[in-house]
Every structure is written in C-alpha cells, then in structure tokens.
Amino acid sequence: MPASADPSDDPQLRQSLDANQQIVRGDRVLESGHVDMGPKFDNGNWRFLIHDDARKADPGASSVWRYPQQTVLHVTDAAKLPVPDNPAYAFIGAPPATPVWVVPQTQNPDVVWVGWNTQDPQVMQRIDRGITLSLTGVQGPGTVTVYLHSGNFGTPQILWDSRKPEPQPVWVDVNTHTHANWVFTKPGVYLLQLQAKAQLVDGSTVSDTQLVRFAVGAGTSATDALAASWPRPSASPGDPSAASSETGQHPDGTAASESQRSLPWLLVGVTALVVAALTVATIAAARSSRTRRRVFAARTAAGDDRTPADQPNADGGGNR
Structure with missing residues (x-):
C-alpha cells in the first residue's frame, strides 16, 4: 500500500487553481516563493509539471506551470539547519548538529517552498480518486529524505528516502495540496525522478515521469543543474539500464545488484x-x-x- 500524504489543516495550504493558468517554456531558477509539483493536461496529454505560484508573493505577477526539464529549484544557504539531537531524526543520515539543507514543511520566505497538488480543474474532473506519486530514482552527492510531521513534536512520517532502491509510492487524493520537509545532506546538484500515475474516470490509466532538478547550496550552479543528466547520456530518464552513480540505483527505482555491478570485471x-x-x-x-x-x-x-x-x-x- 502506498503511503498517504494528507495535508494538515494549515491555512497556507488552502488554495484553488485557475483553469486558465498557462504552461510556459523557458529556463527558470526558483529560489524562493511557493512551488508545487503536480499533474496537468497539456494539449490533452497527462503531464507532471511544476506550478510556479508567483502571484502568491506578487499580486502583479502571473502564476504559471513550467516544464521540469527547464526548471531548477535552488535551495540556498538560507535553508541550512543543524540535525536535531533526537533519535527520531536519525533517518536523515547525518550526525546531530551537522548542518543540512532543509526545505521546510512550513514556509520560510527565504527558501523555495516545495510541495505538490492535485488541484488543476481539468485534473480534478478527470481522475477517479487521486494519484500515486512515486520517487523512482535519485542522483546526487548526498542523501535526500522527504517527511511530514504534525506539530512541533510530532513523529516524522518518512515519505521518500534516496537510500532505498525500490520505488516509493505516496497516495495523493484529488483536490489535495501538501508541503513536506525536504532534507539534503550535502550541497550539489540533485535529480529526483518522480512519477505521477492515475486512473481516469473513463477507466484508462495515465502516467508521466520527470526529473525534478535541485541545486543545493549557494555555491551550486543552476546552469549545472539544468545541464545534468543520468550517468549514461544516451539513456532516457526512464531507461532502466542507466544506473545512478551515487546510489547504485536505476532511474526506474530498481537496485543494481552486486552481480550486475561486478559483471563487467x-x-x-x-x-x-x-x-x-x-x-x-x-x-x-x-x-x-x-x-x-x-x-x-x-x-x-x-x-x-x-x-x-x-x-x-x-x-x-x-x-x-
């Protein structure tokens, strides 16, 4: 069963999307403000896109959808926090007091605020009950964990962990808007391969898989993040033969076994x-x-x- 990612009753999460919001092309670096990932129909085709909610911060701006391959989420040093000295946070993968980069569940105006939604009006009309949002591969210099917590003293609910080789599905109900804590243990470029899959009310199944690009740390180049690819340049993001050099994990989420890694030798x-x-x-x-x-x-x-x-x-x- 996929994990559930139900949002808390946070007034900041109450929103509705305009059906007329456009999908725009062009490279864009987002290092602050409200950003959601989610499905949208692009000329009738199911797509997993990034919603740049620029209007939330500037009433004169337009909120738009962007293509993940043209978008970088820049997590600046304003996101650095020490790992809590609490056994409940041992899953982060760094010792207590070690500085890590955190995109928080509750908005910090100096840090890009990353979440997901299933609130595009056409999506809400056409999907049956919700979507399965899965992490299927990670490439980066450190460990990535994504978790939810309820209140300051709530037990963390781990949704995704880059050290796990298998796909990690999360169930997201229709008309849901959720934000979580995203933790990166080292600076650098990270590629997270995410899949949005759903059954439509007509009984058909739709799915789209995209690379979401993060540039973590003030010294990490957004240009490098835009240019980054899986280790085998000839392989497409969904090619299971292209393995992550950092995790020993294929982009489709399957582990590269020891025998596979030793076969060439x-x-x-x-x-x-x-x-x-x-x-x-x-x-x-x-x-x-x-x-x-x-x-x-x-x-x-x-x-x-x-x-x-x-x-x-x-x-x-x-x-x-």
Whole structure:
C-alpha cells in the first residue's frame, strides 16, 4: 500500500487553481516563493509539471506551470539547519548538529517552498480518486529524505528516502495540496525522478515521469543543474539500464545488484583467461611441430621415408 500524504489543516495550504493558468517554456531558477509539483493536461496529454505560484508573493505577477526539464529549484544557504539531537531524526543520515539543507514543511520566505497538488480543474474532473506519486530514482552527492510531521513534536512520517532502491509510492487524493520537509545532506546538484500515475474516470490509466532538478547550496550552479543528466547520456530518464552513480540505483527505482555491478570485471577476467589458454596452446603446438620436423629430418637422413603422420608419437605410442 502506498503511503498517504494528507495535508494538515494549515491555512497556507488552502488554495484553488485557475483553469486558465498557462504552461510556459523557458529556463527558470526558483529560489524562493511557493512551488508545487503536480499533474496537468497539456494539449490533452497527462503531464507532471511544476506550478510556479508567483502571484502568491506578487499580486502583479502571473502564476504559471513550467516544464521540469527547464526548471531548477535552488535551495540556498538560507535553508541550512543543524540535525536535531533526537533519535527520531536519525533517518536523515547525518550526525546531530551537522548542518543540512532543509526545505521546510512550513514556509520560510527565504527558501523555495516545495510541495505538490492535485488541484488543476481539468485534473480534478478527470481522475477517479487521486494519484500515486512515486520517487523512482535519485542522483546526487548526498542523501535526500522527504517527511511530514504534525506539530512541533510530532513523529516524522518518512515519505521518500534516496537510500532505498525500490520505488516509493505516496497516495495523493484529488483536490489535495501538501508541503513536506525536504532534507539534503550535502550541497550539489540533485535529480529526483518522480512519477505521477492515475486512473481516469473513463477507466484508462495515465502516467508521466520527470526529473525534478535541485541545486543545493549557494555555491551550486543552476546552469549545472539544468545541464545534468543520468550517468549514461544516451539513456532516457526512464531507461532502466542507466544506473545512478551515487546510489547504485536505476532511474526506474530498481537496485543494481552486486552481480550486475561486478559483471563487467568478471567478463574482463574470463577474457584474459581465454587469451592466456590460447597462447599456451599455440606455443605448445608450435613446439610439437618443430619436434616432429626434427624427428622426420633425422629419419630421412637415415633412409626412413615415412611421413610424420606414419611416425610413432613422442611418447612411444602410435597415432590414434
């Protein structure tokens, strides 16, 4: 069963989306303000996009949808916080008091506020009950965890952990708007592969998988984040043969097994053994041929005109 990501009763999460909000093209770096990820129909096609709610901060601006491959979520150093000295937060993957970068569940105006929604009007009309939002792959220099908590002393509900090799699904009801805590243990470029899948009211199933790009830390280039790809440049984001160099995890969420990771070296070793065996056999055959020629030459000089095929073997036995 997928985990559930129900929003808390937070007034900041009460919103409705305009059906006329446009999908725009062009590179964009977002380092503050309200941002949601979510599904939308793009010329009739189901797409997982990023909702840039610029109007929330500036009434004169327009809120729009953006393509993930053209968008960078820049988590600046204003997001740095120490890991709590509390066993409940050991899952973060860094010792207590270690600075990490946190996109908080409750908005910090100096940090990009990242969440997700299922509130596009056409989406709400056409999906059956909700969507499954899954983390299926991660690439980055550190550990990423995403969790919810209720109140200051609530037990963290872990939704996603980049150290897990399997896909991690979260169920999101229709007309839901949720924000969570996103924790990055090291600065650098992170690619999170997320899949939004749903059953429509007509019984059909739709799905879209995209790379969401994070540039974490003041010194991390947004340009590098835009240019980043999975380790095999020839592989598409959904190609299960392209493995993450940091996690040993395929972008489709399946783990690269130890035997898969060691297979190239095993093939090299087998090839070397075969070459060595062939070399020894060739040398032995050449020596045997020279020996037989010398024996034949000696017998010819003695008046024995039998061919080498008629001669006894070197061990004294006849040819068989």
